[in-house]
Amino acid sequence: MHASKYHINTLKEAPAEAEVKSHQLMTRAGMIRKAAGGIYTYMPLGLRILRKIENIVREEMDKAGAIELLMPVVQPAELWVESGRWEQYGAELLRIKDRHQRDFVLQPTSEEVITDIARNEIHSWRQLPLNFYHIQTKFRDERRPRFGLMRGREFTMKDAYSFDRDEASAQSSYDAMYDAYMRIFTRLGLTFRAVAADTGSIGGSRSHEFQVIADTGEDLIVYNPDTQYAANIELAEAACLIPQRGAATDALNKTSTPDAPKCELVAQQLGKPLSDTVKSIVLATDNPDDPAQATIWLLLLRGDHDLNEVKTSKLEGFENGYRFATEAEILDSFGCVPGYLGPINTIKPVTIIADRTVANMSNFICGANTEGFHYTGVNWGRDLPEAKVADLRNVVAGDPANDGGQLAIQRGIEVGHVFFLGDKYSKALNATFLETDGKPALLQMGCYGIGISRIAAAAIEQCHDEKGIIWPKSIAPFELVICPMGWHKSETVRNTAETLYQELKAQGVEVMLDDRDVRPGIMFADWELIGVPLRITIGDRGLKDGIVEIQARRQEAADKVAVADALQHALNLLNSL
């Protein structure tokens, strides 16, 4: 490709609304242009990146035995009603009406349509296992679409769906996809981690996320640096930090703690470590049969720990959801304003659940249900009955790992997710097949997503510098750019550049020759911003000595190479990237 026949249009400034690096850099490099909030045109350079990611994903999916098809963007509401998601899915599901006022959705995923296809196409156990996938435009009507391709409304996703006879076979399909994902993200040149994850709104019994490691990631990953263990913090089990409860040595004391509605302030006032305090979190679960009657819960966490909302949502009694209690409800049950609440002497009985660590604390500090007062020297059994115990908190760095050593935490960007669905959708849509005994059985399903467009953004978040993007070679829009200094003036430069261009092309290198009439500084800045992995600079000054300059985007300085060696040197460097 010659740049003069292409469309290169870089910008000096990123739009003010671009908060994250990938959004800023993709816009400045001319890879995306905004059409509306969260909706972008992929400009030529951006589309090349997207297609390269798609192709790697497609090749590995095909190798893993998945079969590509293409389900529509616009899907009939009937199927979503059948699965229950028409009701369950929130405002992110864009619902539309056609000219006859019939309901449709713009697909965010395709569980319903593929299960409908499966129930029509799969008749016999002889056809199983089957795994269908497509790479298709998705739409999620985010309330505040920001962050460019990181969280767009219209985006490209690969989603695959496996169908099996039984759970063991479905587990094999799941494992095959897990392995394929490992190969995909490795080939994409990303530093990533597969982590155990919550199944969320998709449902199913187990799942793994594939997280690109980046400081700007929204997800927190808990991992053991010494083992294979890694889990999303939402799911990561938090150990009890106190192996054995200490003796009740201190007396219970109602202590004045004015203007200390937070553990940090209490600890400060009392001159105690924060880890001696216990925080009280009051939740409510509504009674679907009697909306006026909510159940009030008191969750206890150590003062330096945070509530894990996913774990909370899985507590017994929380099946229909939970919320934070209102101030009125708190006053009604505790007779006290928030900030000084505790488990001792509540006005009405509340169900108390203590985090594992709290359950082993002794001589601790908690609210006294009187404004401006806390209890010190609190002990289980003596001052209050033993409570229900559960894992309620987020892991913190340094926590002991179940498999030895200490847990660490890093940030990640979720780019893939595999789910073991079981019969969630096949049951709802009655998708069965005939077993060997001639009787119908429910299909066992898995689903497997990869955010194609998000990968582009995640790669940038993971690797960029002050000059611009640094692409992994596998997804760079071009592998190599030739920058001739004085293309329009020097025939020698022109001939050398064109010859090298043709030689590199013949070797299968995706090469761009920048024959634009722009100053060297602008040319270099453009390609550093765009992030092409390798650059060859050819100028009259070097050519006098028979020299061209070859520089990897990651290199500090260029290699000076004899013209005759340039091709081989460039190929070697490319291979090493």
Place this chain on the structure above:
Amino acid sequence: MHASKYHINTLKEAPAEAEVKSHQLMTRAGMIRKAAGGIYTYMPLGLRILRKIENIVREEMDKAGAIELLMPVVQPAELWVESGRWEQYGAELLRIKDRHQRDFVLQPTSEEVITDIARNEIHSWRQLPLNFYHIQTKFRDERRPRFGLMRGREFTMKDAYSFDRDEASAQSSYDAMYDAYMRIFTRLGLTFRAVAADTGSIGGSRSHEFQVIADTGEDLIVYNPDTQYAANIELAEAACLIPQRGAATDALNKTSTPDAPKCELVAQQLGKPLSDTVKSIVLATDNPDDPAQATIWLLLLRGDHDLNEVKTSKLEGFENGYRFATEAEILDSFGCVPGYLGPINTIKPVTIIADRTVANMSNFICGANTEGFHYTGVNWGRDLPEAKVADLRNVVAGDPANDGGQLAIQRGIEVGHVFFLGDKYSKALNATFLETDGKPALLQMGCYGIGISRIAAAAIEQCHDEKGIIWPKSIAPFELVICPMGWHKSETVRNTAETLYQELKAQGVEVMLDDRDVRPGIMFADWELIGVPLRITIGDRGLKDGIVEIQARRQEAADKVAVADALQHALNLLNSL
């Protein structure tokens, strides 16, 4: 590919609603499955066809210098308001609201978005010419989606948009796309014709359609078998069939023609040829400033000719559209019910426009504006004043061609359309660039569409037989299928089939090996239905004599070929297809 690892699911019966062959056959062959009216899932076989068409289109677009990008499916209404099409486009434009009640459309084409991109990206004449294209999902909310992929609601289209400095350069861009389209449809293996066409709702000053020739096509193509001339009947100029008006030899006579409200009946009653009669068509054009005041027009055509509505819409005075006059309007102007209307003695003055042929008729027959009566022996000048003359009719087969010889008519399916837009959209969106003199000038545009999914249907309409589809090799889902008779029983068959399969794959042939445990009759019927161009049958009976059978889908009988020659014979046959 081995069939047991793929998904082959043919149906004996087509759905009752499938009216056209392509819809029936693609459904029966398991290439498409309906998700909703006019919305389909492309099953694995169908997607392979789609991708092959896309790739040929993409390669030729790239060769022609067009640059691929990807505009979104969901587009903001603001741009459509700016272009005027938010108002002009009818119910086929699917309008949607997001969660914030902002208006969007599902794109039927992308003139607005690309012009918005152009006005932001193109600053200088130095950047021109430019041609951007994308291959993307489109949506048109057809009132009665029928005919499968022939006229779906969600479909895949390639649309390109060229930007030029001036009309001459824009014409070059247009010509380059015209040439690329000729190459594309030739490579697709289709019998087609490029025809001059009307610009319709897209607008612009000239256009060509690319029509796949098929008896089931919706379009009528007028062409000169002896020359390059071809035009859609909407546009094809119809000559005056009477070189010189004959003398007024007959007397004007008001003749009783009871129960003869049509020219055919009048001619029959009077024992005259239909070509002696003139039919009266009464139209109305509304006055936008005074809706109560419509202008009434009388159009005269020879009794055996049909009105051409596109030509009519271009008549002077018809700029704001026209309609057929109501019976009340007809009574008011003619004092007579429809069926006996004519140009002589109207009650109110009406503007009369005669077709070119009518204008040269003499001694003709027309309605007498009295129920049950026609005039015979009518002559221009003597019995009524000379009228305005225009080309009002559809060409009929045998009409003289402008470039000599006689015109013929055939049916076609529109699969591509190129438009010379001029500044229609650049003016509406103020898309300018700076000319050499530093002054802004409007971009000159062209737009160029290809119906990717429609091509699959058109290819089937053009070529099928009672057994199923006959694909052109270039877009067949597989080029060749190996059918082993007794794969599960005979090791010799298995080894021979697998060896040939590997050899063909190594030669780059897209080959399917049908290792399913099905009877030969079913296997053959499946692949004939699916339309794979070449089949190799391998069985123990033939192998005893060292023979396999090779048969092209179009061939009546198989060639018996020695096993050792099978590879070369198959390659030769494939090359000849």
